[in-house]
Amino acid sequence: MKIAIVKYNAGNIRSVSCALERIGISAEVSDDPEVLAAADKVIFPGVGEASTAMAYLKAKKLDLLIPQLKQPVLGICLGLQLMCRHSEEGNADCLNIFDLDVKKFDDKLKVPQIGWNDLTDLKSDLFKGLPENPYVYFVHGFYAELGENTIAKAEYGLQYSAALNKGNFYATQFHPEKSGSVGETILRNFIELK
């Protein structure tokens, strides 16, 4: 099976490839549209700023490719936010895979949210084999609202989408690659998706 990780100007690509190696999977990191289109699974990671990341994706024409992919795609953190319609971060128009807006957390909270928070209302094969309210690791200052594609919720000042799914597109606001054994289960479940 060929796993591709989308290369762009975002921070945690190496963490994702290390996490896959720990569960025995090697992945190719690439921004070549042909390599990405030919992969069996695509992971779209990211820690960074939305408008800067969108500019990079546009320069590489990945903004056109990613929404057209037919194989399972997993967005992580900024990846999830970029798969939404629009982000308040840098007022960026995003990929519009999920019809949701990305907003900044209330300034009364400590922002970014850093640390382990629990997931509720899980509904996806991505979470197969996990306890009811597993803890996962988040680092983010912006969040996607709740919507019909929400497959897991988390709460920080308000409830927001901790994970999303629409057809072949999956995304997590948290970092499965940093979420201990729970995260490894989620990555394995994604790799095993048909």
Add this chain to the structure above:
Amino acid sequence: MLTKRIIPCLDVKNGQTVKGINFLNIKEVGDAVELGAQYARDGADELVFLDITATNEKRKTLSELVSRIARNINIPFTVGGGISSVDDVSVLLNCGADKISVNTAAVRNPQLINDLALNFGSQCVVLAVDTKFVDGEWLVYLNGGRIPTEIRTKDWVKEAVDRGAGEILLTSMNNDGTKDGFAIDITRAVSESVNVPVIASGGAGTMEHFTEVFKEGKADAALAASIFHYGEIGIAELKAYLKGNGIEIRI
């Protein structure tokens, strides 16, 4: 609910942990990666690796160590110790570090914080502050606590957050090594004055000290070294205790 974090700190020199360790099931006593992995299995929420290597080889040994940690450990980790430039940080993040901490270099050149936040995002920039209570004021100390300054800790932390620091690691030198408990007053003062998370450090000796620093000190995370290294308090045991005391904790 977002949980409070328990963070073991490992001092490393040439890739090895420096302080003594008495874990039974670690093969190579002193290996930083094995110790870190053991802490992760025990339930640590994050790890901090503080590099105290002082040789010319520092950069190479540290980046090799960070690569090894990234391959082997499945929770977030911060790397600190003598980091002074955007290039240093770029190398460490590319090797797989989740966050880096800056201390003395940021006081000497505060613009460094802006540059790091701009290049890599605030979420990976931890400002470490060593502070000491002198003549009625909490002041900033440099070079591992050896050099005093006249900078007030609260002022420096505020400035650093304005410049883009995403988290504060606050070590009280009055408390460090005493095992008499964390510095509650300055931890609380700092935590209430900025809207980024604060990691309290220095003074952990009992499980009650952690309850106190979370409840009274308003800390978002607590860091300790020797009590974990010497097995005086187990991480799992500590977390169960805190949860029993009504603190949000990941078990």
